[in-house]
Amino acid sequence: MKINTKDLISAALLIGFAVVGLWLNMDHTLGTARRMGPGYMPMLAFWILLGLGAIVLLLSLFNGPDPIPMWTGPEIGFLLAGAVGGTAAGLVAAGMPGWVGAGWNPLGIGLFVGCMIVSVVKSWRPLFLISAAFTLFGLLLEPLGLMVAIATSVVLSAFADETHKPVGVLGLVAFLCALCWAVFIYELDIRVPVWPVF
Amino acid sequence: MSWALSRRTVLAGSVVAGTASRRALAQAGAWPSQPIRLVVPFAPGGTTDLVARLVAAGLQERLGVSVIVENRAGAGATVGSEAVARAAPDGYTLVMSNIASHAISPAVYRGRVRYDPVADFAHIALVVSNPTVWVANPRSGIRTLQDAAAKARGPGGLDVATSGAGSSNHLMVVRMGQLIGVELNHIPFRGAGPAMQAVIAGQVPMMSDSLPSSVAHIRQGSVVAVGMASAQRHPAFPDVPTFREQGFDLASDSWFGLSAPAGTPAAIVERLNRETRAFLGSAEVRARFSELGGTPGDLTAEGYGDFVRREVALWAPLVQAAGATAD
Amino acid sequence: MDLFANLAHGFSVALTFNNLLFCLIGCLIGTAIGVLPGIGPVATISLLLPITFGQPATTAIIMLAGIYYGAQYGGSTTAILLNLPGEVSSVVTTLEGYKMARRGRAGAALTVAALGSFFAGTVATVVVAASGPLLTQVALSFGPADYFSLMFLGLVISAVLAQGSVVKSIGMVVLGVSMGMVGTDVQTGQQRFTFGIPELSDGVGFVSMAMGMFGIAEIILNLERPEARSVMSGKVGSLMMTREEFRRAVPSVLRGTLVGTFLGILPGGGAALSSFGSYMMERKVSKGRHEFGTGAIEGVAGPESANNAASQTSFIPLLTLGIPANAVMALMVGALIIQGIQPGPRMVEAQPDLFWGLIASMWVGNLMLLVINLPMIGMWVKLLSVPYRFMYPSIMIFCAIGVYSLQNNVFDVYQTVVFGIFGYLCSKLRLEAAPMLIGFVLGPMMEEHLRRAMLLSRGDPMVFVERPISATMLAIAAIALGAMLMPNLRKGKDAALQEGG
The missing domain is CATH 1.10.287 (Helix Hairpins)
Known part of the structure; x- marks a missing residue:
C-alpha cells in the first residue's frame, strides 16, 4: 500500500x-x-x-508513491507566522480611521503583511514576494498613482530573483513606466490615477 | 505600435480637436473647469450605458469639458451609486440614477445598501422613461390581457419571461398576478435578449419587457404587443391599448436620470438640469428616443427629486410582496 | 446566383476606402487589446463607441466587428507565449500552445493559429452569407433542456482537458462549477456565498481567476526553477512550420472549423464551448493524440480555428433575429440603435449595404489580420529571448493594470493574488486549472438552463430525455463518461494489484 x-x-x-x-x-x-x-x-x-x-x-491510498518535499521547520513556522501576522494586520487596519481602514485597504494590508512575513524564508520568496508585490500595486495605485505603484512593486518583485542588478531594475522601472503610460493612459485612456495627488 | 497612431488619428478627427479650444475657454469660469465623471452603475452595453454615453456626448458639447463615462457595475446597480453618494459634492462626479439603483435595489438589498436614495443625492434631471409592454408569441393565441388572464387561470398557468429577477419587469409580473388572482409562472432570463428569443421561439408564450428592447420585434410582427403599462397609449404604437383600458389598474415606467452627491451647489445642479433638458429637448434627440420607444424627461431638479421619492415609496412594498430579497 | 450578386454588392461596400480604413483600425486595435491581458473587447468597444457616432452605420459596425475578431487573434498570442489566457477560448490555447513555446516551437504555434483562424474565418463567412437565416432556425429550436444537456456534455468532456487523473480533473470541474455559484442568483436575486461583499455579487471575476491561476502562478513556478526558464529564453526555434507540422495541422483545422461554425450559432455559451469542444475532438481522433500534453500542434490548430469560426457565426442570431448572443453583440446592437437602425430579421432587406457589407468585411478583416499578424510573429517570438528577470515584472504589471481596469476596483487585484497562491498550490498537487475554469464558465449557464427547463416543464425531469436534441447530448455524455472512467479505474486497480503482488 x-x-x-x-x-x-x-x-x-x-x-x-x-x-x-x-x-x-x-x-x-x-x-x-x-x-x-x-x-x-x-x-x-x-x-x-x-x-x-x-x-x-x-x-x-493505492496509486502512490508520489511524495512532496517535506517543509523545513522555518518554512512551516514562517508560513504560520505570516497567516497570523497577516490576519492580525488586516484586523488592526480595519479598525483604524482614515485611509488605512477605508474600502479594501485592510484586506490589501493584511495580504501584504502576511506575504512579506513568509518571504523572509528564501524558499518561499518566489511565491510570496510576487504575491506581495502584486498586492502592493493594488494598495498604492489609488492613493499614489500608477507610476509610484509600478516602481515600488517592480522593485519589490525584483528581490524574488537573485540575478537582478540594481541598474537593470532601474532601467526596467523606467521602461515600464513609459510603456504603461503610453499604452494604458495615452492610448486606451483607462481611468487610473497616474501621479500622486496631494 | 502603428495601431496607436491610427487610433489617435481617429480620436483627433472626431472628438479631441473640438474640445481643445473649449477647454481653454472653460478654465476662465468657476465650474466646470475639469473633466466630469459620469458613473454608470451597470456593465457596458446595456440601455442605461448607451443612453449615458449619448447624454455624456451632449453635455460635453454644451459644458465645454469632457464628460467621461465610467462603468461601475454590481449588486443591482448599488456599487456604483454608493461610490457617487460618497464622492465629493463638487459637481464633477455624477451618476446615472435609475429605477434599479434608486427604487428597487435599496429594498431588495435592505440593510446592505449604505446610501439613502433620496437624502444622499442631489437629483438633477430625468433623462428618459420607458413604458413597460407585455408581448406574446403570435402562435400562443394571446391577443389581449383577458386572454392572458384566462390562460393563467386555466390548467398549467401562464409562463411570463422577464429580463431578470428583481427587475421592474419581474415586479410587474407579481403585480399582475395579484390583479388576476393567480400567481403567474415567472421565468427570469439573463437580460432582455435571451428572454425575447425564448418568446420568439415559442418556448415561453409571454414576456414583460421595457419598450425599447421590444420595439423592433413588435414592428416585425415576430411578437404581438398585448398591453402597454403606461398611463396613455404610446404615440409610436397607437393601436396597443393600455393595461387600464383592458381593466387592469397597472402603470409602470422604467426610468433613468442624472444625480449628484447630496450637497452639490444648487447653481451647478440648476446648470446641469438646464443643459440636460436642452439636450433632450432638441428635435433630433426627441425623434431618436421616441423611435426607440422611450420618452425624454423634462422635469426640473426638484421635480426629479420628487419623482424619485414617489418611486421609492411605490416599489418598497412591492419588493416585499414579491419576496425578492438578497439575504 | 443571388448569393454571388449579394456578395459582390457586399464587397463593393466593404472595399471602399473609408470602410477598409476603419476595418484596418478595428483589426489593429483588436489585436492590441487581445494581446494585453485583462482588457477585453467589451471594454474597448464601449470606450470606442462614441468615436463611431460620426461615421455611417456600416463603417461603425465594420470597425467594431474588426475589434471583436482582432481580439480573438491577439488573445492567442499571450496564451501561447506567456500562458496568459485573457478569455475563455484562450484557456484551451494555453494547454498545447504554451507547451509548444517551451519546446521552442512558439513560431509554429503562432503561425498555425493565424493560418487556421484565417481559413476558419473564410469558411464561416461563406456559411453566414449562404445559410444564415436557415441556421437561425437551428438556434431557435434549442430549448432550455437542450442547452442544459449541451452544457452538461461540455462539462463531461472538459475533464479530458486534464493531463493527469480523470477523477481529479472532474473534481476540479465541479469545484469550478461551485465557484460559479458565487454571486447573485439569476432566478431569485438572492446573494449566494458572497459573505456580504458587494464586489462578489456579480460573481468571482473570470479574468482575475484566469490571470491568477495561469499567469501569476506560472511566474512563481518559473522563478522556482531557474533551469526551466533558461531553456525557454534560449530556444526561439524556426518561425515556420515544418512540412510535418503542416500536414498534421490541416485535418485539425478542418475539424475545428466545423465544430466552431456550428456551435457559434448557439447564443450564450456556444462560442465558449467551441474551442475546447474542438480540443477534446483532437485529443480523441487526431493522429498526434499521443503527444497531447507535451505541445501537440493539433491542440492549437483545432481550437484556434474553432474559436474564430464561432466568433463569425455568432453574428448570425444578431443579423437575422436582432438578438445578441453575447456581451460584444449586445454592444453592437447598441451601436446600431444609436445609428437609428433596428437590428432584426428585416435588416437583410432594409439595410442590404450593412448586412452584405459586414459579411464581406469579415472576410476582408480576416485577410488583414493574417497580413498584420504573420510578419509580427517574428517580433513576438523575439520577446521570448528577453531575459526572464525582465519579463516577469512586466507580465505582473500588465496583469495588475488589466485586472484593475476591469471595474476600476482594487478588490479584483487582491482577488487575483489569492487565485495566484491557489493556482500555485494546485499545480504542486497536480490539480489542473483548465477544467476548473471551464466549469466556472459553464456551471452557472447550466444551472440557469436546468432551473428554467424545470420551471417550464412544471417539474417533470422527463423533458431532458423526451426532447431529441437533449437526449442525444445526454447519451453522448454518458458514453464519454464511461469511456473515460473505465481505463482510469482499471489502471488504478492494476497499480494496486502490482503493488500488492
Missing part, C-alpha cells in the same frame, strides 16, 4: 471545499425540483464534489 501524498492532499482540499460549501449552503432555500431555490444547484455540486473527493482519497 503506497500512499500518494499529492492525491491525499488534493482529496483533503476537495472534501474541505465541499464540506464548507455544504455548511454555507444551509442558509439558502433548496426549493423543489420544479421551482428550484438558490440552494439547489450548489447542494448538488457540493455533494458531487464530496463524492469525488472521497474517490480521490480512496485512490490515493
